[in-house]
Structure formats: C-alpha cells, structure tokens
Amino acid sequence: MNTWMAAACNEALDAMETNAGGPFGAAIVHNGELIATAHNEVLETNDPTAHAEINAIRKASEKLGTHDLSECILYTTCYPCPMCMGAIFWARIPTVYYASSMEDAAQGGFDDQHFYTMIAHPETAITLNPLDREEGKKLFSRWLEKKDRRLY
Amino acid sequence: MNTWMAAACNEALDAMETNAGGPFGAAIVHNGELIATAHNEVLETNDPTAHAEINAIRKASEKLGTHDLSECILYTTCYPCPMCMGAIFWARIPTVYYASSMEDAAQGGFDDQHFYTMIAHPETAITLNPLDREEGKKLFSRWLEKKDRRLY
Numbered sequence: 001m002n003t004w005m006a007a008a009c010n011e012a013l014d015a016m017e018t019n020a021g022g023p024f025g026a027a028i029v030h031n032g033e034l035i036a037t038a039h040n041e042v043l044e045t046n047d048p049t050a051h052a053e054i055n056a057i058r059k060a061s062e063k064l065g066t067h068d069l070s071e072c073i074l075y076t077t078c079y080p081c082p083m084c085m086g087a088i089f090w091a092r093i094p095t096v097y098y099a100s101s102m103e104d105a106a107q108g109g110f111d112d113q114h115f116y117t118m119i120a121h122p123e124t125a126i127t128l129n130p131l132d133r134e135e136g137k138k139l140f141s142r143w144l145e146k147k148d149r150r151l152y
Numbered sequence: 153m154n155t156w157m158a159a160a161c162n163e164a165l166d167a168m169e170t171n172a173g174g175p176f177g178a179a180i181v182h183n184g185e186l187i188a189t190a191h192n193e194v195l196e197t198n199d200p201t202a203h204a205e206i207n208a209i210r211k212a213s214e215k216l217g218t219h220d221l222s223e224c225i226l227y228t229t230c231y232p233c234p235m236c237m238g239a240i241f242w243a244r245i246p247t248v249y250y251a252s253s254m255e256d257a258a259q260g261g262f263d264d265q266h267f268y269t270m271i272a273h274p275e276t277a278i279t280l281n282p283l284d285r286e287e288g289k290k291l292f293s294r295w296l297e298k299k300d301r302r303l304y
Binding site (some may be wrong): 016019023042058061067069075077089093095099115120129130132133 | 218237277
C-alpha cells in the first residue's frame with residue numbers, strides 16, 4: 001500500500017475508533033514530506049465542514065504559511081465531496097489520489113454522490129434567491145476601486 | 153435593504169477595510185435571531201477554506217451545538233462558490249439569499265464561476281486518480297460493521 005495513503009487510512013481508522021466522525025482520512029505531502037494528516041471530525045466538533053480534506057488543507061496551509069498549496073499532493077481515503085473538491089481548487093492542489101469511490105461512500109450512507117447532482121443545479125435543491133442585488137454590485141465596485149487589493 | 157443582508161454586507165466591508173480577504177460577508181439567522189456573522193479571512197489566516205459562508209457556518213454550528221443547521225437561513229453577499237455550496241448542503245441549510253452574482257465575482261477577479269465548470273468534471277481540471285482501491289473499500293466494510301456508528 002502507498003505510504004501516504006496508509007497515513008490517510010490510519011486517520012480514517014482513528015476517526016472511526018474515536019467516534020470523531022465518518023471513516024474518512026487525508027494526508028498532504030509537500031516536496032516528498034508528509035506535512036499534514038487529518039480525519040473527519042464532524043461529530044466530535046459539531047462542525048459540518050470538518051471533513052478530513054478540509055482539516056488537512058487547514059493544517060497544511062498553516063504549516064506552510066500560505067493559502068497556496070500548488071506544490072502539494074493530497075491523499076484521501078475517499079473521492080472528495082463537492083465541498084472538499086472546491087477547497088482543493090481554492091488551495092490550488094494539482095494532484096489528488098483517492099482510495100474509495102463516491103459509490104462506496106453512498107453504500108456507507110453518505111451523500112457525496114447525491115451532492116454532485118445537487119451542485120449542478122443548486123436552485124432546484126435548496127431555496128436560493130437573489131436579494132439586494134444592487135448592494136452586492138456596490139461591494140465589487142468598491143473592491144475594484146481599492147488600490148491595495150490582493151487577489152488570491 | 154434587508155436587515156440580515158446588511159449585516160452580511162457590513163462583514164464584507166470589514167474584510168476589505170482590514171485586508172482580511174476578498175469582499176465577502178455572511179450572516180446566519182435562526183428563529184428570527186442573528187446567530188453568526190463572518191467575513192472572508194483567506195489572506196489574514198492563510199486558510200484557503202476561510203470563506204465568509206464557511207466561517208459563518210462554523211460559528212453557527214458551534215453556537216447551536218449541532219452540525220445540523222436545517223432551521224437556519226443564510227444571507228451571503230455573493231452567490232456561494234462550490235466549496236461553500238457543498239458546506240451549505242452538509243449543514244442542511246434549506247434557504248440562502250445572495251446579493252451579488254457569480255458574474256459579479258468573476259468581474260472582481262474571483263474564480264467561483266470557473267470552479268462551477270471545473271466541478272462538473274474534476275478529472276479534467278486536476279490530476280485525480282484512484283489508488284489502493286481495495287484498502288478504501290475495506291474502510292467502508294469496517295464502518296458498516298461498526299455497531300455504534302452515527303450517520304450525519
């Protein structure tokens with residue numbers, strides 16, 4: 001078994017054994033060095049965003065002192081859900097390895113697969129309405145006028 | 153202007169003025185009471201997941217002591233990116249109001265719109281490969297055999 005995936009699997013086992021959350025673990029490698037491992041902590045922390053990949057990305061970015069993880073590889077025990085895939089995009093992680101599939105997660109009772117369908121048409125899945133559109137546009141006008149703005 | 157959207161807008165202005173991050177704010181309301189406001193803190197914290205909606209969801213779930221925010225309404229200054237939309241799904245938030253659009257965000261230099269295209273076919277956007285598939289399946293077998301497992 002791949003060494004880094006084994007580190008991710010050990011995290012997933014930890015999550016299960018401690019009832020921290022679902023059977024999910026992740027590991028992030030930078031220049032051949034393991035810099036972060038994490039597991040799902042949704043149940044332990046009551047934080048719905050505390051997935052293994054999100055937790056690992058937060059640890060790795062703290063360790064490297066940057067939100068740009070474009071030189072990192074992510075190993076995750078399961079195909080990332082839309083939230084975690086989005087986090088991977090924002091962190092600019094170019095390479096991801098996963099052990100189990102969305103179908104495996106669905107059999108385990110998790111909604112990842114369903115959420116990929118929902119995210120293609122969020123307006124049909126939840127109530128999602130515009131409000132105060134002009135005020136929203138003003139924010140971006142102010143942003144574009146801001147001389148010291150930093151894009152990321 | 154809607155009171156709760158105004159709270160979200162004030163957060164977005166805070167983010168800009170303090171250089172904490174992009175011009176994004178969010179507010180979460182539970183039973184008519186404002187229980188969390190937050191802004192983007194990606195630049196301040198180096199955490200690529202520190203979007204306004206994620207931060208607000210984390211605060212609200214901590215305050216309510218549950219990962220289930222199905223009785224909450226989210227007000228956000230901008231249409232949620234795929235990461236935040238996924239977080240909204242996991243938090244079971246049924247109703248979201250947004251002020252500015254993905255197109256406004258794109259004009260402001262942000263990748264939200266592009267990421268919705270990427271998330272429809274993640275394998276074409278990043279390197280995303282299976283590895284140690286059998287070990288991944290074993291994790292879910294162990295999960296399904298676990299007598300005290302809690303789904304969420």
